Amino acid sequence: MVKTKTPILKFDNLNVIYNEGQPNQVHALKNVSGEIHEGEFISIIGPSGCGKSTLLHTLDGLLKPTSGTISINGSEVHGPDENRAMVFQDxxxxxxxxxxxxxxxxxxxxxxxxxxxxxxxxxxxxxxxxxxxxxxxxxxxxxxxxxxxxxxxxxxxxPKVLLMDEPFSAIDEQTREIMQEEVLKIMLNEKKTVIFITHSIDEAVFLSSKIILMSVRPGQIVDEIKIDIPYPRTLETKALPKYQEYKQTIWDHLKGEVRRQYKKGEA
Incomplete structure (x- = not known):
């Protein structure tokens, strides 16, 4: 999966505020920016309620941002089009x-x-x-x-970018692991660019070329981790020491964010 210099998908300073100006206003995403390059498999992970799905739906055009821009190959987009497609969890x-x-x-x-x-x-x-x-x-x-x-x-x-919103959450664990291998084969064969939402650290490390870590609400990107394990990967890849190190790094981040949620009374 080789990067190109020009991002296939770029988003700048995205803000999503639900019920803006109302007493029940919720700032879901705050100043979120990033670049996705052709052939990347990007997983987005963070604590529950951090805005992962909100970000994905905004990038797909299903949800209009309160402010900020999204562009495909340098051209700004304002809604759904044939360049992006969504695979839903249900x-x-x-x-x-x-x-x-x-x-x-x-x-x-x-x-x-x-x-x-x-x-x-x-x-x-x-x-x-x-x-x-x-x-x-x-x-x-x-x-x-x-x-x-x-x-x-x-x-x-x-599509130029396939967006997947927790696509394996509704299936059993054994089938989930098989599907992970199958999806990787498909991605490599079809040379597709993927943005993937998951709650599973293991799944994120196994599938991804890069993982985006998000904060508690209002959701912000706080780090990006490149997964330097070559493709193709198999279930045996999960036994590698480097694989376990990546899992621990991401767990340390997630644990810290969940503690912040508890302190804020939102968990």
């Missing part, structure tokens, strides 16, 4: 549609004709290991299979 599949139709949804929404999207949809269904399940419905799938559909749908629109 699968967000349409139960009345088949695997094929769920994966094709974003392409159809973009105005693509069925005759032009078939090969692409089948490619990504095969890529996530669901070949032969094209005509199954979500209720016929396991949790891990449903999340694979969500990942295939995100890839199918071929």
């Amino acid at each position: 699968f967000a599949l349409m139960p009345w549609q088949t695997v094929y139709d769920n994966v094709a949804f974003g392409l159809r929404l973009a105005g693509k004709k069925d005759k032009n999207i078939r090969d692409k949809v089948l490619h990504y269904i095969k890529m996530v290991g669901l070949e032969g399940f094209e005509h199954k419905y979500p209720h016929q799938l396991s949790g891990g299979m449903k999340q694979r559909v969500g990942i295939a749908r995100g890839f199918a629109v071929e």
